[in-house]
Amino acid sequence: MKPMQRKALKKKDALWLGFVALLTLLPLAPAVAANSFHMHVVILILLFASMAQAWNIIGGYCGQVSFGHSVFFGIGAYGAGMAVVTYGGMPWPGILVGVILAAAVAVVISYPCFKLSGHYFAIATFAIVEIFNRSFLVWDWIGGALGLDYPLVKEGLMNLMWYNTKTGYYYCALILFLTIFGTVRWLEGHRFGYYMRAVREGQETAESLGVNSTAVKLAALTALCGAFFAQYNLRVDTPMVVSLDMSMKFVLITVLGGAGTLVGPLLGAAVLIPLQEYTQAFWGGLGGGVDLIIFGLLIILMVVKQPGGMIGIFHAVQKGILKRKNAAKGESADGAP
Amino acid sequence: METFVQVLIDGMLNGMVYALVAAGLCLIWGLMDVINFAHGEYLMVAMYVSYWLGFLLNVDPVVSVVAAGIFIFILGVLTYQLIIRYTIGKPGLVALLATFGLAIFLKNVCLNRFSPNFLILSGTWLGDKTLNLGNLIFSLPQVVAAFMALVVVGLIYALINTTRFGWAIQATALDRDAAELMGINTERIYLLVFGISGACVGIAGGIMPSYLAVHPEVGSMFGLIAFVCVAMGGFGSIPGAFLAGLLVGSVEALAGFYLAPVFKYIAVFGLYLAVVCLRPKGIFGW
Structure with a gap:
């Protein structure tokens, strides 16, 4: 055996x-x-898969459905953005500050939130996103409603910016992706994996088992994704990074792929991001939100037809293959020896 | 002092409308533990119904309330039949995300058909008439809307607590299987409650164009506030949602007046966090 x-x-x-x-x-x-558009889509898939994976730990494995992750994402994005735009330096110190701040915020908000359960928790995280969204919009020091527009500086790793090709961005996204997937993979095999599944059943134990500290680490990783997003977009503004729409993306991708599974977020991102980008490219020009009408319909269809996520389809196919194999081998294969 | 009372009552009038929107959401949440993310969009659609009836046929919003209520009742029933029915018994997130998709869909269909412009209905009966009580001045459309909301929430409460249909709803909410065994058609209960929930928000949206501009994004904020009211009031409790609506309305108005308009929603969401910190299941939750 x-x-x-x-x-x-x-x-x-x-x-x-x-x-x-x-x-x-x-x-x-x-x-x-x-084709740099395909490259762009691949980079976004990696980035959003990483973000969704960071969400997956709390939302998928632990079953605490958080809509607040865009707060950490936004803090990371603003950290990088302000270092470059406001202070005219390299993004690196800003990224570090953003990550630390995001972790600090996670500590503060997880204290009241983890006392709540189910919908109360979810709505509390909504409320937190809205509070951050509205305060950022009127906070002039961080750019207020205008947002931060990146100046053009020398390209390269120092400034974490590339213009000619997207290859640099691609490798950064890949490193981010591998870091977060590696972390989650490690957690899954670790004793903590069993804890997490235990927490999903009974939430009261969450705190005592150290879910809080994991939440903090994953907030830091989410902030890192936010910083990359800012560097990639060359622009930071509140509705884009700290909003319910952004938070929903974390959730949608994970749930579409398969919440609480390692491959789920990647599958979800690989389906949803091309869907979003190509509908935008093909139908966005029609104006009047045609792309989003189709997007909305597809979300309904996918969620209703495959509530376990895309991973469910894979399992079904796998089962089908196994069955056929066994049938070919004869009766003895699937019974006792 | 007079200003304070004026602002407070203005906020409460607004809060009653919030309570009506929240009551609809509360019914579904209490019955099937489903959060309808498209609830705010129902409100937006109702406002468009009322607006176009007023614009094209010259029907006043006070009258189109009925049409908007019926329209959203049907929309609710359709939502249940086409989407929610398949998500019962699945994890709670599934229904939430499906209705999120529906919200995107409705919002963008309205954007596509009616443009993102703010549409204002002019020349309505209530228009900019005011109600003067001593030194206090209230806008008549808001007073009427609040009164209507009060009546409808009262009716819903009575429906749930005094009629056989209401008892059937309560029984289904407590234990679906047992209710089924007692001969209650729970499928029909779900369907009708989804419709009634839509009718609540339809009525609220129907009256609004007489004092509020209509645009595709108008529902989002109302939807969020309704979530907060329901959760603040406590799981499926209509009196809780009503009280929370009043609280939210007053806090919003007071913070908007005494701090700054940008702080009003920050204050509202902060209030929710403060309440659930003290009572993790809401004011009337158990």
Whole structure:
């Protein structure tokens, strides 16, 4: 039994390693490299998969549905943005400050929020996003309603900015993606994984098992994603980064892919982001929100038809294949030895 | 002192309308533990119904309230039949996200059809008439809206607590299987309650164009405030939602007047956080 298990584990690891290698080499693929729009979509997929994965820990594994993650995201984005725009320096110190601040905010707001459960928790996180959204909009020091527009400075890793190709951004997004997926993968195998599943059943134990401290770490990672988003967009404004719409994206992607699973966020992002970007590209020009009408309909359809997420389809297919294999082998294969 | 009373009562009038919007949401939440994210968009659609009836057929909002109520009743029933029915028994997030999709859809259909412009209905009966009580001055449309909200919330409360249909709703909310065994058609209860919830918000939206501009984004804020009212009042409690609506309305008006208009929603959401900090299940929650 044991060698079997190890073999299965190794096979899974090999699959992951192959996948990572594929991602590393992706910019060399001519179809992607030649068309920067495809590249843009791939970068966004990686970024949003990372963000969704950070949400997945609290929302998926622990079952605490938070709509407040755009607060951390926004703090990260503003940290990078202000370092470059307001102070005219490199983004790095700003990113560091943003990450620390986001963690601090997470400590403060998780204290009252984790006392709540179910919808009360969800609505409390709504309220927090709205409070931040409205205060940021009128706070002149951080750019207020105008937002921050990046100046053009020398490209390169120092300034975390590239103009000619998107390859630099791609590798940054990839590192972000691997860091967050690696963390979650590690957590899943770790004792903590069992804790998390326990918390999903009974929430009172959350605090005693240290979900709070995990929430803080993941807030920091979310802020890192926000900083990258700011550097990539070359613009930070409140409705874009700290808003319910942004928060909903974290949730939508994860749930569409499969909440509480490792691959779920990646699957969700790989479906939702191209959907959003290409509907915008094809139908956005029609004006009057046609792209969003289609987007809304597709969300309803996907959620209603596949409430367990896309991962459910994969499991169904896998089961089907297994069944057929077993049927081919004969009766003995799926029964007792 | 007079200013304080004026602002406070203005806020409460507004709060009664919030309470009506929240009552609709509260019914569904209490019955099926579903948060309808498109609730604010129902309100927006109701406002458009009333606006176009007024603009094209010269029907006053006071009358179109009925039409808006019926229209949103049907919209609610359709939502249940086409979407919510499939999400019952699934994790709570599923219904929430499906209705979020519906909210995006409705908002953008209205944007597409009616443009993002603010539409204002002029020459209504209530128009800019005022009601003067001594030194206090109230805008008549708001007083009428608040009164209407008060009546409808009262009716809903009576419906739930004194009629057989209401008892059936309560029974279904407590235990669906047991209610089914007692011969209650729970599927029909769900359907009708979704419709009634729509009718509540439809009535609120129907009267609003006589004092508020209509645009596709108008519902979002009302929807959020309704969530806050329901959660602040406590799980599925109509009196709780009513009280929370009044509280939210007054805090909003007072903060807007004494601090700055930008702070009014910050104060409202802050109030919610403060309340659930003290009572994690809301004022009347258990």
